[in-house]
Amino acid sequence: MKRSLYESDHDAFRESFRKFVEQEIVPHDDRWAEDGIVPRELFATAGKSGFLGIDVPEEYGGGGVRDFRFNAVITEELMRSGAAAAGLGLTLHNDICMPYFLAYCTEEQKRRWLPGIVSGELITAIAMTEPGIGSDLASMSTTARREGDHYVVNGAKTFITNGINSDLVITAVKTDPSQKHKGISLLVIERGMEGFERGRNLDKLGQHAQDTAELSFTDVRVPVANLLGEEGKGFTQLVTNLPQERLSIAVAGVSASRAALGWTLDYVKERKAFGSPIGSFQNSRFVLAELDTEIDIAEHYVDDCIRALNAGELTAVDASKAKYWCTELQGRVVDKCLQLHGGYGYMNEYPIAKAYADARITRIYGGTTEIMKEVIGRGLGL
Known part of the structure; x- marks a missing residue:
């Protein structure tokens, strides 16, 4: 089913950010993984390129556009690249920390901090x-x-x-x-x-x-x-901002699933066993058909959550459903996709191996799956 979430502005933004990822992140990903950290300059480069503080008012140096679809594009492209971990600091900066500065800062605090946050000189x-x-x-x-x-x-x-x-x-x-x-x-x-x-x-x-x-x-x-x-008022502030945080993680989960499926489709069409591409085997087709269906369904639910967030209507329950389902889906997808890669899936040179290790934490941070179910259950009046 065709997605209807994005418009031409988002498509143009995607093209720009994809080039940024290919030029500024992917070539350095292995070295940064060895270092356990990205250089601070990555944030400054992202800020200079207009990829930080998209929703910050122009008077503080931001883009002045309150539209989470741009945030989602950034996450989708990071996941697609296979170098997502190197860009996670950018999404935390934009999706999770920024709302606190926008909603709760005094005018003096905004003038003191927001320009540096937008430029990438101040990392949050x-x-x-x-x-x-x-x-x-x-x-x-x-x-x-x-x-x-x-x-x-x-x-x-x-x-x-x-x-x-x-x-x-x-x-x-x-x-x-x-x-x-x-x-x-x-x-x-x-x-x-x-x-x-x-x-x-x-x-x-x-x-x-x-x-x-x-x-x-x-x-x-x-x-x-x-x-x-x-x-x-700190607890109330945290609870107010958790839906966007959890939606951000859900976007990452379903995007990572989509990326893993894409890598696996390419692999099973090329890899042969018993004289035929392994993708032609019934088991491979069935597994991939199941994953493609689940990803499509999750993607459309998340798209509706993004629309709700933009309209100021995203509830804690709906965000918890998205976070719970998409991170659990991510775990299932990368596991089954790694299995279809066979022994090569266990080799770190293949992006599916990295995706497998990266996926495990998503069911924990931002609220565990168990906490998400608790939120949902309470929303049922239980």
Whole structure:
């Protein structure tokens, strides 16, 4: 079924971003994967090319276009390239961190931060997860004690995407430890603040080109002027922005599935066994027919979620359905596609091997599959 989501502007944008990926990311992907990090210059180059802050008002240097379809194009092209991990920091910057700066910054904060975020000179991250907690944000132990014009922050965060490269870290803290959800606030902690330390760049199963770090805070004095929104409203702010975050992950999941299917179709048409292309075998046709059908169905649901987000109507339940289904689909697709590659699928020189390792985390970050089912179940009144 033909997709009707995109218009001519998105097609032109896709062509430009595809060239950017082919020139600025793909040739360096293997080296960046070995390094465990992309250079900061990638963000600056992306900013200069107009691929950051598309939805930021023009007065702060952005594109001034509130249309998540452009974000989706970026994700789709990164997945198609086979070098997605190298670009994940860009999607986190655009899709997940940007909404907090746009929705909750004061005018002074916008003028201080947004131009650098758009240009790629200021790289962003968000820090929620702690070593002792995952989904249970109300139990976080990172505290921020008010002392005059500053908060004094103590605690630690882990599994932070862009953790090494980041300049501005949206950090969930307890400004009132006696409270659970109502005690959470969001502070922007900046590179260079005394007592703010980055631990090791974590050695992960997949997504090797993406820096993921542990962060620690020891008596870090953060100006009250770095508070995002109101004190005690952090949990509400997080919940408000989670649907877009989860939709972003869903887009990545279904796009990664589509890419894996494409690589596999090319492979089974060329690879021969018993004198015939392996794609001509009934089992291969049936497996690929099933995957193509599932991807088509998921893609159209996600497209509707994108339309709903643009209209301000995407619900937490619908976003959870998209995130749950598309990441589980991604896992199934890359597994079956790797199987059709046979032994070559286990070789890292083939993109399906990298996609297999990269896919496993998507069912965990942004809310585990189990948490997504919990959200959906509660939406049923259960």
